[in-house]
Structures are given as C-alpha cells and as structure tokens.
Amino acid sequence: MLFDQITIIGVGLIGGSVGLAAKARGVAGRVIGVDRDPATIETAVRLGALDAGGTDLAAGVAGAGLVVVCTPVDHVAGVVVAAAAHVQPGTLITDAGSTKARIVAEVRGKLPPRVEFVPAHPVAGSEKSGPEHGRADLFLNRATAVVMSPFGADWERTVRVGRFWEALGSHVVLMNAEEHDRTLAFTSHMPHAVAAAVAGVTHSDWLRITGGGFRDVTRIAAGDPQLWAAIFEANRSATLAALDAFSARLAEFRTLLAAGDGAGLVRWLTEGKQVRDALGT
Amino acid sequence: MLFDQITIIGVGLIGGSVGLAAKARGVAGRVIGVDRDPATIETAVRLGALDAGGTDLAAGVAGAGLVVVCTPVDHVAGVVVAAAAHVQPGTLITDAGSTKARIVAEVRGKLPPRVEFVPAHPVAGSEKSGPEHGRADLFLNRATAVVMSPFGADWERTVRVGRFWEALGSHVVLMNAEEHDRTLAFTSHMPHAVAAAVAGVTHSDWLRITGGGFRDVTRIAAGDPQLWAAIFEANRSATLAALDAFSARLAEFRTLLAAGDGAGLVRWLTEGKQVRDALGT
Structure with a gap:
C-alpha cells in the first residue's frame, strides 16, 4: 500500500478507472471521491471505484496522502489550488490532464508551503465518458508522463507520485511540461482533429x-x-504547429498522386x- | 452449395480468406487457387484455404463455375481478360478490387460471348498481407459492393454473384462503378492517406x-x-477530390483554434x- 488514503477529484472515465485500479491493486487503504454530481459518486461507489465520496472538496481531501485531480483539463489548475488549501501538510497532489504547460503556469506560486503538486498525464482513455465506462486495467502497459519538478519539488516526491502511477499498471516517462505538450500535439491532439475531420x-x-x-x-x-475543445485550447500553439506539419506531409502525397508518381507514392x-x-x- | 468449383486467382490475404470462408460455409464443392508463387499455393493448401492449386491460369480456371480475381487492383482487369479466354461458356467472373471504374473500363469489349464479369469489392481487409493472415470470418457483417451490370449482363448473373459474396458472410450493396469509387475515396482511400501522413x-x-x-x-x-499506391493511382481523381474536401474541413478547425473560438470548436x-x-x- 502506497497511501492510507487517496482522494480522486472528478470521477469520470479517468477518475473512475484510477479508483478501480487503486482498489484492485491495493494501492491505497481508502479511496475517496469528490465530484460536483452526487449521482456520479453514487455510481462510482456502487461500481467499487470508490469507498465513499461526496461533493464537498474540503471534506474529501482532508485525510488524503495523495490527491488525484481528474477533472477536464480546463479545471485542473483551479481544483489543484483549491484542494491545496484544505490538505494536511505533506500531502501530494497529482493530476491526469492531457496538457501540462498551462496547468503548471496557472498553479505556479499558488500552493501553500509543504504541499507539492507533481503533474502527470496517463496516456490512456476512451471515446466514452463517465465512471460506468471506467476499467481497472485502463492504465495497464500505457505510458504515464510525469512532469519533472516544475516547482523545484523534492525529487523524492516526484518518485513517489511516479510509483503511484506505476502501481496502477502504467510505465512512467519523465518529461518537462513543454516537451510533453509538443509531443502530445503530434501523438494525440492533431490525430484527434484529423479523425474528426475525416x-x-x-x-x-x-x-x-x-x-x-x-x-x-x-x-x-x-x-x-467539450473535453476535447478544452484540450485543444490548452495546447493551442503546439497543436497548430502539428497541424501544419501534418498538412505539409499530406500535401506531398497530393502532389505525388496528382503527378502520377507511383514510385514516389x-x-x-x-x-x-x-x-x-x-x-x- | 452455390458452385461445384470456384477458382481464386491471387491467393493473398483476401484470396486466402475467400477460400477459408467458402470452405467453412460450404459455398463451393472445390476451391482451386492460382498464384504466381507456388509457395503461396502450398501455404494456402496447408491452411485449408484451398483444396488444390498451381501457377497455371488456364488449368486452374478450366473447371470453375465462378472465378474470383483477388490480385492487386492494377492487375485485376488483365487477369479477368486472361482468365475469360480459358473458362467454359457460362462461367461467371468476379473480383475483389478496391476500385471499380478503371477495371470496368479496361475489361469492356474484351470478354468472349457467354462469359460474364460482375465486379465486386468486399470492404474488408487488414494492414497485414498473405494467406497466412486470412480469416474465414473476414467478410462477416462487412459490406460487399457489387457493381450493377456494367456490361448489360443478365441481372440473374449479378444476383448469383451477389449471393456468393453474401454466402461468405457479407451483406451486398449494389452500386455503379463511379458511385463506388467516389464513395470509397472518402471512406477508405483518403483516410488511408491521412493515417499515413499522421x-x-x-x-x-x-x-x-x-x-x-x-x-x-x-x-x-x-x-x-505497393498495393495502396496502385489503389490510389486507380482512383486518382476521386481521391484528390476527397483530399481537398478533408483539407478544407481541417482548415476550418485550424481557423477556429487559432481564433480561440471555443464554442466553434x-x-x-x-x-x-x-x-x-x-x-x-
């Protein structure tokens, strides 16, 4: 067991899967959930993703050793800062947001002493949403990007958060926030736009x-x-750059095809x- | 049983799967294969996709009630015409090529009397190739486009060929060749180019x-x-049109993202x- 209690804020597909995986793998003594929708908490408790939960952030995070923020990406920074005001000294906070640089910038300077935020991104998901689609094996053999000490955090804390994501079944890749966002623009955000355009x-x-x-x-x-529009907005410039690289590549194909260049194709x-x-x- | 003997020309992923499905479903008394590579025939016989086969086209098609041409798309028309010279009167020929209009144009006027070609396209496949990746259920619940009488064929022959593809597990969609190629440019050829560009x-x-x-x-x-370059070349103008429609759609996304238009996204x-x-x- 890595933590006596973890608290998951935002119990959707990702938050629900964190709960299921944490309980299936004995990662935490207790798994508490916080969500603005009481019906979501009920569903997640019934499915065994949470031991208990509620809508009150302060009460939910009070006893946590680790807080895992799994809200849509545009709410992560605000929730991290809000949760930090209510945790015990020494509590770690991580997140599961699909972009990292904007979150890091928005949290910077707003945490009380002795509360550390180690941003993360488990590269796992689904086109579905809600805890009812959560899976204990969602993170299995997937990468989790863990952002290296953006706040000069004690590196042991980074290791501890990395071990948490690893305990859920994923393998950890250490990155900085900008590197993460540039890479994910190519491997996730631009491909999503392309799929939607097709x-x-x-x-x-x-x-x-x-x-x-x-x-x-x-x-x-x-x-x-809604979730994806927020991701694109949070990673606008890197996504625009990836779109331009993609479009240039596809334009090469068009030129070859129009010219009848079979060998080139x-x-x-x-x-x-x-x-x-x-x-x- | 629909045919005493069918002969499959080109025993790759598709040809091998036609053989496996035809045998598993009792569609033909005998399944004969013709391929330029004797090792491919050996593999397909060993895997149960063929009863027998060889490299000699004339010998392979002599006793067939139906010839199924499963070569790469740029060889289909030539093989159909070559096979037609060696079949018994009344033999039907179909194919599995991913484009249709060019094949129809190239075959037109070159068939002997009493041999009918009913072009088809089972919309099934895989990124893999070779009979060793064939599957008896490859066509199950997939669409097969059957081209309506491009040569003024007796419509009963069209029905008979449609029943064959249906007997392999697919459902038949009647189309004309140009409609097929325009549609597949959007649903298969352009998406392939897009995936390769990503x-x-x-x-x-x-x-x-x-x-x-x-x-x-x-x-x-x-x-x-090689297979895909041939498909693109055989459906050049429709693919270029689909690429342009896709690029215009993706450009809309880029404009919305660059403008920060969240509601528009x-x-x-x-x-x-x-x-x-x-x-x-």
Missing part, C-alpha cells in the same frame, strides 16, 4: 460501405467535444509504414 | 508516449505500400462525433 466530411449514407480502416481512423472522433507510404510498424499492433 | 510526421522517439487513439488512427498506415467536433456515433463501435 468523420466530418463523410455523408451518413456512405457509412454502409465502410470497413475496419474507417472505423479505426475515426474512432476517437466520438470523444466528448510507394516511398511516401513506406515512410509512414516504417513508423507504424515500429509501434507494433 | 504516422509520417511522428518521430519514432515519440512512440513511447502514444495511446490507443494514435494506434487506431494510424493502424492502416502499416498496409502494403465544440460545434465542429460535435458534427464529426454525430457521424461517428451513427456508425457504432
């Missing part, structure tokens, strides 16, 4: 004649538009295949 | 920090570059989500 130009009449490829490419387009497709093959299935 | 701008260092979304979006980028993402939700999981 879906967005598809007439519903045509869906009857789609195969597995279309299903795969567009799957994440079913994600929650094979070469271009092979470059993409090599990257995808390196990832495995 | 993979192509991703540094291999970044793969450690990818999740399920990236895996899904880029999966088809692992497909065979939510609306744009919701339009894509509605299409994807209509498709189901």
Whole structure:
C-alpha cells in the first residue's frame, strides 16, 4: 500500500478507472471521491471505484496522502489550488490532464508551503465518458508522463507520485511540461482533429460501405467535444504547429498522386509504414 | 452449395480468406487457387484455404463455375481478360478490387460471348498481407459492393454473384462503378492517406508516449505500400477530390483554434462525433 488514503477529484472515465485500479491493486487503504454530481459518486461507489465520496472538496481531501485531480483539463489548475488549501501538510497532489504547460503556469506560486503538486498525464482513455465506462486495467502497459519538478519539488516526491502511477499498471516517462505538450500535439491532439475531420466530411449514407480502416481512423472522433475543445485550447500553439506539419506531409502525397508518381507514392507510404510498424499492433 | 468449383486467382490475404470462408460455409464443392508463387499455393493448401492449386491460369480456371480475381487492383482487369479466354461458356467472373471504374473500363469489349464479369469489392481487409493472415470470418457483417451490370449482363448473373459474396458472410450493396469509387475515396482511400501522413510526421522517439487513439488512427498506415499506391493511382481523381474536401474541413478547425473560438470548436467536433456515433463501435 502506497497511501492510507487517496482522494480522486472528478470521477469520470479517468477518475473512475484510477479508483478501480487503486482498489484492485491495493494501492491505497481508502479511496475517496469528490465530484460536483452526487449521482456520479453514487455510481462510482456502487461500481467499487470508490469507498465513499461526496461533493464537498474540503471534506474529501482532508485525510488524503495523495490527491488525484481528474477533472477536464480546463479545471485542473483551479481544483489543484483549491484542494491545496484544505490538505494536511505533506500531502501530494497529482493530476491526469492531457496538457501540462498551462496547468503548471496557472498553479505556479499558488500552493501553500509543504504541499507539492507533481503533474502527470496517463496516456490512456476512451471515446466514452463517465465512471460506468471506467476499467481497472485502463492504465495497464500505457505510458504515464510525469512532469519533472516544475516547482523545484523534492525529487523524492516526484518518485513517489511516479510509483503511484506505476502501481496502477502504467510505465512512467519523465518529461518537462513543454516537451510533453509538443509531443502530445503530434501523438494525440492533431490525430484527434484529423479523425474528426475525416468523420466530418463523410455523408451518413456512405457509412454502409465502410470497413475496419474507417472505423479505426475515426474512432476517437466520438470523444466528448467539450473535453476535447478544452484540450485543444490548452495546447493551442503546439497543436497548430502539428497541424501544419501534418498538412505539409499530406500535401506531398497530393502532389505525388496528382503527378502520377507511383514510385514516389510507394516511398511516401513506406515512410509512414516504417513508423507504424515500429509501434507494433 | 452455390458452385461445384470456384477458382481464386491471387491467393493473398483476401484470396486466402475467400477460400477459408467458402470452405467453412460450404459455398463451393472445390476451391482451386492460382498464384504466381507456388509457395503461396502450398501455404494456402496447408491452411485449408484451398483444396488444390498451381501457377497455371488456364488449368486452374478450366473447371470453375465462378472465378474470383483477388490480385492487386492494377492487375485485376488483365487477369479477368486472361482468365475469360480459358473458362467454359457460362462461367461467371468476379473480383475483389478496391476500385471499380478503371477495371470496368479496361475489361469492356474484351470478354468472349457467354462469359460474364460482375465486379465486386468486399470492404474488408487488414494492414497485414498473405494467406497466412486470412480469416474465414473476414467478410462477416462487412459490406460487399457489387457493381450493377456494367456490361448489360443478365441481372440473374449479378444476383448469383451477389449471393456468393453474401454466402461468405457479407451483406451486398449494389452500386455503379463511379458511385463506388467516389464513395470509397472518402471512406477508405483518403483516410488511408491521412493515417499515413499522421504516422509520417511522428518521430519514432515519440512512440513511447502514444495511446490507443494514435494506434487506431494510424493502424492502416502499416498496409502494403505497393498495393495502396496502385489503389490510389486507380482512383486518382476521386481521391484528390476527397483530399481537398478533408483539407478544407481541417482548415476550418485550424481557423477556429487559432481564433480561440471555443464554442466553434465544440460545434465542429460535435458534427464529426454525430457521424461517428451513427456508425457504432
């Protein structure tokens, strides 16, 4: 057991999965949840993701050794600061937000002494939302980016938070916030926009004649538009840069196809295949 | 049993799966294969996808009631015409090519009397290739586009070929060749180029920090570059049009993001989500 009590703030798909994984793996003695919706807490307790919970932030975090903020990305910084005012000295705070630099900037200078925030991002999710879609194995074999000491934190605290995400089944990758956001713009945010654009130009009449490829490419387009709009806004400049790199790459393809350059198309497709093959299935 | 003998020409992933499905479902008394590579025939016979086979086209098609051409798309028309010279009168020929209009144009006027070609496209596949990746259920619940009488064929022949693809587990969608190619440009060919472009701008260092979304979006980028270059070339103008529609749609996203238009982003993402939700999981 790493902590006597953890408190999860925001019990959606990610928060619910943190609870299920923490309980399944014996990571915490007690798992407490805080959510603005009492029905969500009820559902999560019934599904075994939480031992108990409520809507009162101060009460929920009072006994926690670790607070895990799993709200939509645009609320993370505010919730971290609010929670920090109510925790015991020595409490650690981490989060699961999909972007990091803006959160780090917004939290900077606003934490009381002896409360440390170690930002994190478990790269796991689903196009579904809500604790009812949570899974104890959501983080299994996934990467969790842990942001290195943005506040000059004691590195032992970083290790402790990293061990927590590791105990949920993920492997830890240490990054700084800017590096994280630049990378995720390419590996998550731009691909999401691309998937949504493919879906967005598809007439519903045509869906009857789609195969597995279309299903795969567009799957994440079913994600929650509010959550994703907030992610894009929080990582605007890196996402714009990734979109421009993508568009330039696709323009190369268009030029080769328009010119009837078969050998060029094979070469271009092979470059993409090599990257995808390196990832495995 | 629909046919005493079918002959599959080109025993790769698709041809091998046609054989496995035909045998598993009792669609044909005998399944014969023709491939330029004797080792491929050996593998397919060993895996139970074929009863027998060889490299000689004339011998392979001699006793067939139905010939199923499963070669790469740029070889389909030539193989259909070559096979037609060696079949018995009354033999049906179909294919599994991913584009249709060019094949129809290339075959037109080149078939002997009493041999009919009913073009088809089972919208099923995989990023893998070779008969060893074939599956008896590859076509299960997938669409097969069957091209309506491009040669003024007796419609009973169209029905008979449709029943064959149906007997392999797919559901038939009747289309004309141009409608097929315009639609597949949006639902298959453009998405393939997009997936390959996402993979192509991703540094291999970044793969450690990818999740399920990236895996899904880029999966088809692992497909065979030669096969796909041929598909793009065979459907050039419709693919270029689909790429332009996609790029215009993605440009809308870029404009909204650059302007910080959160409500606009939510609306744009919701339009894509509605299409994807209509498709189901």
